[in-house]
Amino acid sequence: MSARGRVVVVGGGVAGLATSALLAADGWEVELLEQREELGGRAGSWSKDGFRFDTGPSWYLMPEVFDHFYRLLGTSAEHELDLRVLDPGYRVYFEGEATPLETRVRRTDNREVFERVEPGAGAALDAYLDQADETYRLAVDHFLYTSFQRLDDLLHRDVLRRAPQLVTLLLRSLRRHVESSFSDRRLRQVLGYPAVFLGGSPERIPALYSLMSRMDLDDGVLYPQGGFSAFVDTLVALAEAHGVTIRTGATVTSVDTVPLPRTRRWSRRRAEVCGVAYRTVDGTEHRTRADVVVGAADLHYMETRLLPKDLQTYPESWWRRRDPGPGAVLLYLGVEGGLPELAHHTMFFTEDWETNFNGVLGDARGRGKYVPDPASSYVCRPSATDPSVAPDGSENVFVLVPVPADVELGRGGLDGAGDPAVEKVADAAIAQLASWAGIPDLAERIVVRRTVGPGDFAADLNAWSGTMLGPGHRLSQSAFFRATNASRRVEGLLYAGGSTMPGIGLPMCLISAELVLKRLRGDRRGGMVTTPLPGARTLAGAGAAR
Template identity: 60%
Template sequence: MSGAGRRAVVIGAGVAGLATAALLAREGYDVEVVEQQHHVGGRAATWQHEGFTFDLGPSWYLMPEVFDHFFRLCGTSAEDELDLVRLDPAYRVLFEPREGEGGAPAVDVRTGRAHEAFEALEPGSSARLDAYLRSSREAYDLALRHFLYTTFASPRGLVGRDVVRRAPRLARLLGTSLERFVAARFADDRARQVLGYPAVFLGTSPDRAPSLYHLMSHADLEAGVLYPRGGFGAVVDALVRTATAAGVRVRTGTRVTGVATVPERGRRGVRARVVGVDLADGERLAADVVVGAGDLHDLETRILPPELATYPERWWDSRDPGFGTVLVHLGVRGRLPALAHHTLAFTRDWHANFDAIFGAGRRVPDPASFYVCTPSRTDPGVAPDDHETLFLLVPVPADPTIGAGGIAGSGDAAVEAVADAAIATLADWAQVPDLASRVVVRRTVGPADFARDLSSWSGSALGPAHTLRQSAFFRGRNASRRVAGLLYAGGSTVPGIGLPMCLISAELVVKRLRGDTSTGPLPVPARLREVAA
């Protein structure tokens, strides 16, 4: 369906919202984006303070082909829009020291040379790693061809020859947890942790993620980890440029209170069609198409009346929101050579850590595994001279009652206690005993901040976890069953969590509107291929 002469409103100016707006504008729609916060970026926003630049959320640039494809659809390229740096090592891993060890044992994982790290952890594992990576690459390619770029509006893509031929293997991968899959191939607990940790990028734990997701090891161990110089705010800036160049208008500080509809009959299940959105100040923005690019739970349970919800509250009662997080942004005086750009810090008792977050008696894990990003190791521009910018992410239960963060220790007690513990652990494992005294800027963010600022379900950090029943066609669909003209984008819907998935979700909105049930990326028009080249 052509967008010429039609008006679209996109709710949310995060990565998915901006990307969707850019593509809709190129389809001919008159597009306006409305964002409740006073800045754009959503989870990918940035915070600048006293010469430090902090990414507030995403910090791993993976699946670069997805970014480049999106930009080519917009008549440009990732190469033209971003200054990308390949990280070496891709990341460093610190393991909780055992009794008598001084500092935490560490390994550097290098793209294309992961065998070095795995041989250090489990001598003789190279052949098994080769087989694991072959399997990972095959699963990755299959997902790109058949499962990521589809709306699942038609079963045709699921019964193609390629999928049917691999059906027995797919069934095994879906029916086996990532943890069991890895454990069957590697004996060393630390090697298992390295290969199991990608489940956290999916909002879950290795024992809850299907082993199909071992495909993510191809992304970091073989394809490589990049970094956009200037931080992930540079990615958001590029999306704003591409959207506004196509005529998109972005309005911040604007909260949507409802989707305006009129009754509609004639299609199975459809009860209404959109005519616009209502804003908190009483204004109504007219629209032929509305795209909810924020949290799907909020959109379905707050903005829509119950009789029009595809996913009412009772649907969410049996779903998994994923994990929450305490984020700690630190500006540190002096250098920290023990840290790489990306550093993972793993506790020995891996299962206790995840059981605390996802188990029946949910609580903040103690001790906790966590992730540290130190972009100033790569990009001196994000910190003053002779200082480091640190971003710590500590997974905790998705529970807003844990509290909110604040500046200079002013957050809620439980949030600040998590931050203090992570700083102390990092100081010990990285052998920087004076780390806390060298902090000159400190800001924390807790689950309550995610719930308030991002309307995130249960204060979830990333979105609904990629468990089996929340992946692929089991995940929330990207079009309302009850309201014609209401579509969804972002991490809550297909294909899922992460910046590449959010860019793909923008393409899936276009596919829905076109009635395109293909399983591959949208073709780049010839005129745009010439421009991008």
């Protein structure tokens, strides 16, 4: 056994795989348990009739986070992935507008795009992105790579110097921030849409998240050939190369604990982990010992299903006061013939999208949710860049329609066989795409169709309330207000993934894995771990993941 001890990671999504690889490279004995036969979690893969679909994430943003993660393991993104720059970055169709807008790779080109839409918007974009870049750098240095265990990062001179501006960005909505610089609806929507991928709306997330636009309008948008399943494959290979034992078809049924002696007067911890119980697909019950358990599955599931009530940091009553963010209806479409009307990334924005958001998210207390009609949507055509994802002469199309996070909307299925509410959303999305993009025969050319609804997210991924992403990034669920990554009741129980800090998205999942590493090292400083992990040196330059 490792001198550091034994870790069991619950969940084989991106956060679980990344955490396993980092801890194994740092000297821990690691076992990962995944309930499904497939690894990757939301970043899964599905194939039919020569089409291969990424089932979740499709944007490669914050490339420096990926680069840093790979470097910790003695390799690099350049070595592990075949990354392509997308130009256009994405195309946007606006309700009532005949001509779509396209973003480019470089800021200078995007400045021209904005200027053509609204005189003066080019200079305004420069100022907007300059501020976004400064905010982004501050976030990386002081807010993302920290569990907020001490105040030093918040009291750093760089943070204090920008405190007035930061307070404004936290208390002001993204919508108001964008509207203060841009008048044209189309530009406002381009700068406001990142709210969707943060589980919120421009009205409900802080202006601090304007930093998201810096990633696609200044950095450019990348895509890994082979899709995001290729990225997951590298995580699996790196984890296994560092000695992680991966078990699929292993459903964890409880986190095992032993009581702590009541000798620490001020500690709220009542027990410590000693392992987990799990059930394999043949129904056999198992127990495995652990010094540390990392819950990389949905936090609501980990807390309310795998722990007794007296050991829950986040009981059901806590979740009732939280925002799950949006749900989604997803469509995986195999289409005969070409679709040049769609870029690799294409968005369809309704004119009254504030009403759209209110339908998906409800009021301030989450009440009054409904499925918008018409609905804004996002479409990915990876076959525009990657010939491996569709047969010759055909297109791979992924459609995401935000809907309320409500399992009652039901589950999807093959060839229109999903629950009626899910298939109704799918039919409307196909009709909208055909109409707005000028593809009148789209429906007749679909040869593969699968839908996924909020019920699938709940059943397959244990997603709280059927949420698509995880708790939305409104102020009360951001940074140090977000659920912490360590149990306050159970010693040795840590958390990773989109449900906990720092938040939603693939880069955040990689960072959450590093935060677990730092917790176990006793490293309370902000910022990235700066040196490769001890075990990674044996793999550097060896091409172990390929």
